[in-house]
Amino acid sequence: MPLSQSWGLTENGFIAPTYEEVLDSVEDDFISKFGDDIVLTSNSNFGIIARLIAWRETLMIQELQQNYYAAFISTATDTSLDRVGSNMGVGRKVAQPAFATIEVTTDGQYLIETGETFETDDGYVFDLIKDITTTQQPDGTWKGTGIVQSEENGSMNNVAANKITMESNPDDNVLSITNPEPAGGGQDYEDDETYRARLLEENAAKPGPTAWGMKSALMELPGVRDVNPVENDKADADKWGNPPYSVHIYVLGGDDNEIAHTIVNHEAAGITLVGSKTIDVQDATGNKRTVHFDHAIDKPIYVKVKVNVNENWNDDEGADDIKTAVADYINHLIIGKTLFLTRLYPLVYGVNGIDEATIMIGTHQGTLGGNDIVNDINEAVSCDTNNIEVNVNGV
Template identity: 25%
Template sequence: MALTKLGYKRETYEEILARTESKAKELFGQDANTSSRSALGFILRIIAWSTSLVWQDNENVYYSAYRNTAEGKQLDNLLVYAGITRNPASSAYGDVTFTGEANTLIPFGTIVSKADDTLYYTAEEKRISSNGTITIEVVARELGSVGNADIGEINKLLNPLQGVESVTNPIAIANGRERETDAEARKRADEVVSGQGYGTVSSIRTELLKNQDIRAVYVDNNPEDTTNEYGTPTRAIQCFVLGGDDTDIAQAILNKKSAGVQAYGTTIVNIEDEAEYTQKIGFTRAETVQIYAKVTLKTNISFEADGHRQVRNAMVAYVGGLDEDDTVHSGLSMGEDVVLSKLIARVYAVTGIDDVTIELSADNAVFSAANVTMSRPQIAQLSANAIEVI
């Protein structure tokens, strides 16, 4: 039987072949030649192979009914039962600064690019100010992480503009994302389901994480009669949030918090409730702790030509941040320590490594082979350019 109390048990090609050979000998006699060189054996093997594919398809159908094992489109069909859909790829966006003659017009749709010809267009029309510069938001033409850029990478004008001398991005752009993977979608669905309801810490956290631009959340609940260690007043909550728009964050908190409970924070947003009364909703931006790493490798002949890149990307995927392929990884949760042994394990997963030593630092000055401890409002981030591999 395929279905047992332990689940679906697929019959393998070898098991199907043994069963068909046994049946053939039952029908044609025990001396029937069912070897791979006989005509009968050849036919039996064709039948066994074709039947094994049917068993495999049936197994895929069985597992496609469960969120933890479904993949691709089948997983998309199950996500709706958790109240979410898969996050699509999103374009990177950020500010660039044009330098040139005062009062020069930068038209809407002006195209700038990186050295690799990744294109961006200006999302607004502005004139260069009297100090010779103007900052304008640009949006990447292509979806996904290809639009992410380090400081100064966006430095080309596709078509020269009279009066414009140069363009650059003064801050890094790291909000372009690929389509949400199966693993990420499953994790988010689990969090949403566990946080259903209203007025609980998990429900507020879940509501915030439904926003694809929010990468991490910690909800501090203070039921005590004194202000706690995070500065949360008595009978209040304080949401520490990484990423996302201020208004979207405040609206999510208002949607789920209990009546009469103060939403405290260093950022205050005025939001209208269902009765059109203005509510002051507070939250606090998470403190990002930049991690630096020095990695010493002992490799063998199996170590690949791009092995150093693989090492950096594996480390970034664990901690969280921007890897060498300009992909943003969520990584560790807020307040979660950077555990050295787990980081070493990620590096060992790269082919061709015999030994590895990793030293970490939170200030790029003092490095040590030890864990980096985070407090609750802090979240560790590690970018590929902050990893030195020897």
């Protein structure tokens, strides 16, 4: 029978026939042209030609279908998704380094030149991007501050406060080093899933003066994983202590100055912003504005997974597959979202070769248990694969 005309662009979207349907149509055409006594088996001349034509037509139709779906946020992938985002004015986040302010204490006045490198205990390296000259403080010590940039890109460089404590080339004149606040701005390359979710959110709330419009604008900043604007539209303080008719913005990650500038650029007139972070920036007219907000608290999660496996278990990749699946799920939870332990079990059992699994989680490695991790409006969970332990058959 001829190929149904219901394929292609229809009221239900783009419908593509299967290879078998295309082959049936080509064979029917051959029979109508050459008679019903021709041989169409896979090793006959007519059969081989029919299959070549059917295969090429199938590939062409599949390409047309992909081109159609490449125009939509929900179905576009790779560069097609980038082009959809470009049409909306929202680019994909690319990998970026992290920045931090370090405080250096020296033995007397001392100059630390640009290019000097500093490290954390676990090997994250930062380069000084502007000279530091220490000056004498009221207590008699000699201190100076400077900005450092991570040598590598990625969110893993957003180290916590007081982690950058070593000089790569030790100097006897340098007595101590620390970063009083966490490093920020480090950004991983945004994968399709994360970028797509942000585009859908952007489509629902354009950057603008509303609280959720400001969230949309802040989410475009490098290193910002999530934003939670808490609005109090009542005449009394809310249960979190926010004053009447105020907005308290919690930002997970990102650079303070970039956050402040973005808020100023999208803040509605008369809005009252609250928060312990106070940053002075200039608005578009050149006037100084004081911005208030807070960083959300990042709660690192530790996980221990015990599994009994069968012959289908992959000794080389199974444990890594569990770690990746669990970490990805936790890292995609938004601010204030509870980490339910039961949600992790389907991820673990989704790895091939597992007969039985037991999972324990916690915010400290030494106190893991079977309780959910409940987060407040200013808290979010995260998980590094290095924080996940997988024991196979008790080993």
